[in-house]
Each structure stands twice: as structure tokens, then as C-alpha cells.
Amino acid sequence: MLSYVSATVVAAAVLGALSARFGGKFDVAPVLVLCALGVLSANLAKPRVASRVDFSFLSIILLAGAVVVGPLGTWVVGAVSMSLDRSPNVRWYQVAFNAAMGSLIGAGGAWAYLLVGGAADVGGLMGLNALGLNVGIPLIIADIVQCLINASLLSGVIHVSTGAPVRVLARQILVSSGTAYIGYGVIGFLFVILWFPAKLGAFSAVLILAPLLVARWAFVQYGEELRSHERTLETLVTTLSRKDADAVARSRVTAQLAEWVAEELALTPAQIGTVRYAGALREIGLIGVPWRVLHRPPELLGDPERRVLSGHPQVGARLIEGIDFLEDARSGIQHQDERFDGTGRPDGLAGADIPPAARIIAVAGEFVDLTQPRRGVPPLAPEVALARIADDAGRFDPRAVRAIADVLERHGWAVSVEGSQL
Structure with a gap:
């Protein structure tokens, strides 16, 4: 386990160094805004919607960060957000792995966005065609890359912990979270439009947060339904006992x-x-x-x-x-x-x-x-x-x-x- 965590941390450090060297500008103010949102997301009680899948705003924030703050900024947002998770009974190496995973997902998506031609300066783009070609499509690629990094790292750490086959774990995670990542991509694109072309800047976070809280409430209800199923099952088993x-x-x-x-x-x-x-x-x-x-x-x-x-x-x-x-x-x-x-x-x-x-x-x-x-x-x-x-x-x-x-x-x-x- 420690070897896997160490390898993940080293990979995150290398990507962070590359992002610092070649990732373009680093604007402190928007990074702080996104970090605050990321920490909020990481510390909200997460409704579990499948055996290994939680609903979290952080994926949306990291995706929007690919455009708003670039690779280094998104690397920082992912690391800070995941390292400040206040979940109980979390050990130091879990914190290290989570922070490294957050930074890899964030910077990995940001680099994918830039490498496929995503616009670094969105403020001057006008019209749906320009936004779609220069922001929307690259964001879709970034969303896919983030989804794959997430599935790869999670299936790897679960494999190390339990011995379950990586391909099965990765498939489960992708099937379970794939639909959610489609939604993340749409909301992330909206976040970017509100931030730049609509010129709302950090205030766009407020407009995005409201529907996310509504979505979270819906996932909480679904999670409660799943827990109700487990209670019914346990009642039947207790009767048999x-x-x-x-x-x-x-x-x-x-x-x-x-x-x-x-x-x-x-x-x-x-x-x-x-x-x-x-x-x-x-x-x-x-x-x-x-x-x-x-x-x-x-x-x-x-x-x-x-x-x-x-x-x-x-x-x-x-x-x-x-x-x-x-x-x-x-x-x-x-x-x-x-x-x-x-x-x-x-x-x-x-x-x-x-x-x-x-x-x-x-x-x-x-x-x-x-x-x-x-x-x-x-x-x-x-x-x-x-x-x-x-x-x-x-x-x-x-x-x-x-x-x-x-x-x-x-x-x-x-x-x-x-x-x-x-």
C-alpha cells in the first residue's frame, strides 16, 4: 500500500513541477476561490450513490479550473481540496494519496484541455460556435481524461488493498461514475461561460452552487433509498437467524x-x-x-x-x-x-x-x-x-x-x- 501511495505522490510531484515550468500564468485570486469551493465540496457529507461512488462537487471545480486557472492552478486546487478533507479516522498516507490523486486529476485534465487546442484566453471568445469548438470540445476531452485518471487511481488502490482485479474495478467505477462525469462536463462548461464571456468572475461560483446543492439533495434521497434497501435485507437476515x-x-x-x-x-x-x-x-x-x-x-x-x-x-x-x-x-x-x-x-x-x-x-x-x-x-x-x-x-x-x-x-x-x- 505505502509503495503505491508513494508512487502516486511522486507522479503528482512530477506533474506539479512540469505544470509550474510550462503551465502558463498562475492567478492567485481565482485559485483561492476554487480552493475554497473545493474544500467545501470535500468536507460536505457525501451521499453515496453506489458501492464505491460518491457525489462530489470537486470534479466540476477541477474541470472548470482547467480553463480558469490552468494546469498549475488546478494542481493546487486538487491537492489543497483533498488534503483538507476532514473525514474521521483518515490516516496520513490516505491524506497523501487523496491529495496526490486530486492534483493528478486536476492537472491531468488541464493539460489535456490545452494539448487538444483548448483556448487559454476565453474572455475574447464570442458566440456558441467559437465557445463550442475552442472550449466545449476540449473540455469534453479533459472530462474524459479526468474520469480515466480517477478510475485508474481508485482501482489501483483498491486492488492493492483487497486483491480484486484492476480491470473489473476500473470497469465498475467507469460504469458507475460515467454518467455523473457527463453531468460534470455540462456544469463545468456552464461555469466557464459564466466566469468569462458573461464576465461574472468569482460570482459565477454562487450561481453554480445553487443547482449543485439541489442535485446533492436528490443524491441524498437516492442514497437513503439504498440504505433503506440494506435495512430491509438486514431485517430478513435477522429473521432467518x-x-x-x-x-x-x-x-x-x-x-x-x-x-x-x-x-x-x-x-x-x-x-x-x-x-x-x-x-x-x-x-x-x-x-x-x-x-x-x-x-x-x-x-x-x-x-x-x-x-x-x-x-x-x-x-x-x-x-x-x-x-x-x-x-x-x-x-x-x-x-x-x-x-x-x-x-x-x-x-x-x-x-x-x-x-x-x-x-x-x-x-x-x-x-x-x-x-x-x-x-x-x-x-x-x-x-x-x-x-x-x-x-x-x-x-x-x-x-x-x-x-x-x-x-x-x-x-x-x-x-x-x-x-x-x-
Whole structure:
């Protein structure tokens, strides 16, 4: 981690030196205005709109800074704004990385703007054609460059911390934040027009701030909706824990493993979320299984009791019916016992007709079941469990089997007497 942070800081220092030497004029007053806005943005509570994406004004400020204050000014704005983030429990090397990342994004976008012919003196430009060609299009390029730098640096640091594949992380970040960067580009262009052709200068920040606060409020509402989904999920899991605490532990680990597999298969962020929900609620149908059946040793179960126990996926699907955000996950839960060759339950679906979430949690759930001690049955070693899954021809999606082997090699797997742990 420290090596990655150090490399990022060195890269930022080099770009800062180049910006100071070749980046043109440095106007203190507008830099101070943009720094103040950047610090405000960095220290406002950020509504989280995806697992790794926050809504922040800073990207807009850095993009406008490419035109307003040039490479060196934007380098300073990015470094100052990110280094003065007052988030709790932030360690020194995190501050260093954030400051370096802010300066790289800011100066990188500013250099991209200049290198593709962006106008350094916007005040004399008049008319939409001139502004579009000399400011708008170069700003689009700068916006793309900033988006790519952001995704590259974030995916790199997450990879160093967790071992998750860079290409998957970068893709997730780009898909999640790409739409936001389109909005950043539009607002950044408006910021520049108000600052120069409209001759409002620093007052343009006031006009820009109002709609940004409205947008932030909308993102807060969306974030609250996502947190409401998590609370609903936790309530369902808590209900299951009162019936079978071990099932909850298995489901939580299955959810994490299934999420890794979904990332390895390059599913979209929405699909990955569906897989995680389906994994977490994989055994929710056990709520409907009588206690005497659920906790009786398997060898003592009669055929009717086995049918009740094996039908828990369909019970689980019925239990969460009507919960809109779990609708896609519901089909994954319902069809987790389908076989890839079409001979499974409940509908005999085959191949790609089986929902992706069902195919993934089938593999992840089986691996967790095999590697966790259950009712006196000793766990298998991970490599033995993987071999058994691979040898069960026709049951699992071959792509999911290969993906789980890859993610386990990358992340590792440990089993304790309390159950499987990642």
C-alpha cells in the first residue's frame, strides 16, 4: 500500500513541477476561490450513490479550473481540496494519496484541455460556435481524461488493498461514475461561460452552487433509498437467524464469494448487486421449514421431510415476492437448484435460460456448504471442494466454475470451527 501511495505522490510531484515550468500564468485570486469551493465540496457529507461512488462537487471545480486557472492552478486546487478533507479516522498516507490523486486529476485534465487546442484566453471568445469548438470540445476531452485518471487511481488502490482485479474495478467505477462525469462536463462548461464571456468572475461560483446543492439533495434521497434497501435485507437476515444462525453465516459468506465471482465475470454493477442480494438471501426459505425438520440429522429425514427441506428456494422466492428491489434476486433464489444441463429443479431450465444470479450462487453456495462443517460432517479442503464441483458434470455453469477457482486463488479461503470465513 505505502509503495503505491508513494508512487502516486511522486507522479503528482512530477506533474506539479512540469505544470509550474510550462503551465502558463498562475492567478492567485481565482485559485483561492476554487480552493475554497473545493474544500467545501470535500468536507460536505457525501451521499453515496453506489458501492464505491460518491457525489462530489470537486470534479466540476477541477474541470472548470482547467480553463480558469490552468494546469498549475488546478494542481493546487486538487491537492489543497483533498488534503483538507476532514473525514474521521483518515490516516496520513490516505491524506497523501487523496491529495496526490486530486492534483493528478486536476492537472491531468488541464493539460489535456490545452494539448487538444483548448483556448487559454476565453474572455475574447464570442458566440456558441467559437465557445463550442475552442472550449466545449476540449473540455469534453479533459472530462474524459479526468474520469480515466480517477478510475485508474481508485482501482489501483483498491486492488492493492483487497486483491480484486484492476480491470473489473476500473470497469465498475467507469460504469458507475460515467454518467455523473457527463453531468460534470455540462456544469463545468456552464461555469466557464459564466466566469468569462458573461464576465461574472468569482460570482459565477454562487450561481453554480445553487443547482449543485439541489442535485446533492436528490443524491441524498437516492442514497437513503439504498440504505433503506440494506435495512430491509438486514431485517430478513435477522429473521432467518432466529431459525438457523448457521444458515445466516453461510449466506453472508456466499454473498461475498458470489459478488467476487460476478465481478470476475464482468457483470454490470446492477447485476453484481442482484447477485449479492441473492447470495445473502439464498437460504431465506428455511424460515418456512418446520424446526423439527430443519434441525433433524439428515440420515433421519424421511422422503416427505426431504422434499420440504429441498423446496426452501421456492419458499424463499415467495417470501420476498412484492419487494421491488429484490425482484431480480428472487429469480436467482428460486432457480438456484437448476442444473446447467436442464435436469434440475424447479423448472428444468438449462444453460443461459437460468438467471445469472442463480448460476453464480449455485456454485458459491455449494463451495461454502462443502468447506464448512455442518451437523458433524467434516469440511473439505478448498482444493478438494473445487475438484468435486468441477467433476459434477452438467450441474454448474462452467464459466462460473472457472471464475470461482480464479477468485479463490486471488483472495484465498480459510475455514474455522465457527464456519467459513473470507
